[in-house]
Amino acid sequence: MPITKKEFLDYLQTDAELRSTASDESSFDGESFVFFSDEKDWEGCWIAWLDGKIYSKNPDEKMIKKMIQIAELLDASVVGDNN
Numbered sequence: 001m002p003i004t005k006k007e008f009l010d011y012l013q014t015d016a017e018l019r020s021t022a023s024d025e026s027s028f029d030g031e032s033f034v035f036f037s038d039e040k041d042w043e044g045c046w047i048a049w050l051d052g053k054i055y056s057k058n059p060d061e062k063m064i065k066k067m068i069q070i071a072e073l074l075d076a077s078v079v080g081d082n083n
Contacts (some may be wrong), residue, residue, distance in 0.1 A: 002052025010065055012076060017066065018047065058063050 008060045012018050018034045033048045045063060047056050047070075054070065056063055064078075 001076065003054060004052070005049055007074055008049040008054060011070065015070075036063060043049065053057050 012020060012034060018036055020034050033046065036045045036047055045056075045060075046055055047063075047067065054067065054076075056067065059067065068078050070076075
């Protein structure tokens with residue numbers, strides 16, 4: 001089942017580990033492109049929403065765990081590139 005943009009944006013309001021790029025010059029798609037960190041190193045750790053899916057490129061173990069957490073809360077599935 002697709003994740004609506006509203007569901008994703010509503011979720012972002014509840015997760016302090018995700019930072020929207022809406023006010024950044026580097027913004028990909030404003031509110032639907034966010035950085036993730038459990039520390040303060042945001043470089044390269046991003047999640048984006050597009051067409052009912054959230055995705056990232058080359059996620060590390062922490063990012064995969066975060067995406068699983070989001071999927072569970074939004075009643076969605078996590079799928080790798082090889083699936």
